[in-house]
Amino acid sequence: QVQLVESGGGLVQTGGSLRLSCAASGRSFSSYAMGWFRQAPGKDREFVAAISWSGDNTYYADSVKGRATISRDNAKKMVYLQMYSLKSEDTAVYYCAGRYSPSSILSIKEATYTYWGHGTQVTVSS
Numbered sequence: 001q002v003q004l005v006e007s008g009g010g011l012v013q014t015g016g017s018l019r020l021s022c023a024a025s026g027r028s029f030s031s032y033a034m035g036w037f038r039q040a041p042g043k044d045r046e047f048v049a050a051i052s053w054s055g056d057n058t059y060y061a062d063s064v065k066g067r068a069t070i071s072r073d074n075a076k077k078m079v080y081l082q083m084y085s086l087k088s089e090d091t092a093v094y095y096c097a098g099r100y101s102p103s104s105i106l107s108i109k110e111a112t113y114t115y116w117g118h119g120t121q122v123t124v125s126s
Contacts, residue, residue, distance in 0.1 A: 002026040002115040004096045009120030016086050016124075022079040022096030022117060030054075030074040033101035036081045037110055038092035038122075045095070047108040049081060057104040063089075086124045093119040 008020040020036070035050040049060045049070040058070050069082045079096060097113035107113070 002029065002032065002098050004098060004115055004117035006094060006096045006117045006120040009094060009122045011123045011125060012086055014086060014088060014124055014126045017082070017084045018086065018122060020081040020083070020094055020096075020120060020122070022081075024077040024079070024098065028100075029077045029098075031100060031102045032098040032115075033106060034070075034072060034079045035097045035099070035107070035113060036070060036079075037095045037097055038090075039095070039119075040089070040092040043092075045110060047110070048094070050106040050108065051079065052104045052106060053102055054104070057106060059106045059108065061108070083122075086122075088124050088126065091122060091124045093121050095119045 003025045005023045036048040037045050039045040051058045051070045055072050067085045072079045096117040098115040099113045
């Protein structure tokens with residue numbers, strides 16, 4: 001069992017930056033690939049970024065590519081999403097998710113993720 005708790009959301013101005021954190025508890029965190037998803041008001045939840053268990057493989061949605069960096073610290077059981085040049089369309093609830101994957105294979109499909117946090121709100125305002 002893995003529990004995930006997101007933090008770091010808040011109100012930020014257009015063009016600003018924000019770092020989201022996801023704290024994991026439970027065993028074998030280092031065997032889990034992790035992902036970030038987001039859900040804007042009135043829209044379906046969408047993939048943002050993913051990272052392999054070792055951190056050597058990452059993948060980003062086109063909407064954030066070049067403006068986001070996903071990273072992890074297995075010793076601290078933490079996953080991070082650093083976002084830059086924020087736009088109003090980045091406003092959403094951001095979720096951290098985990099899936100058992102002791103390989104470098106990544107997934108953008110939320111159905112493949114077993115564990116989810118409760119989300120943290122990011123609001124980008126001009």
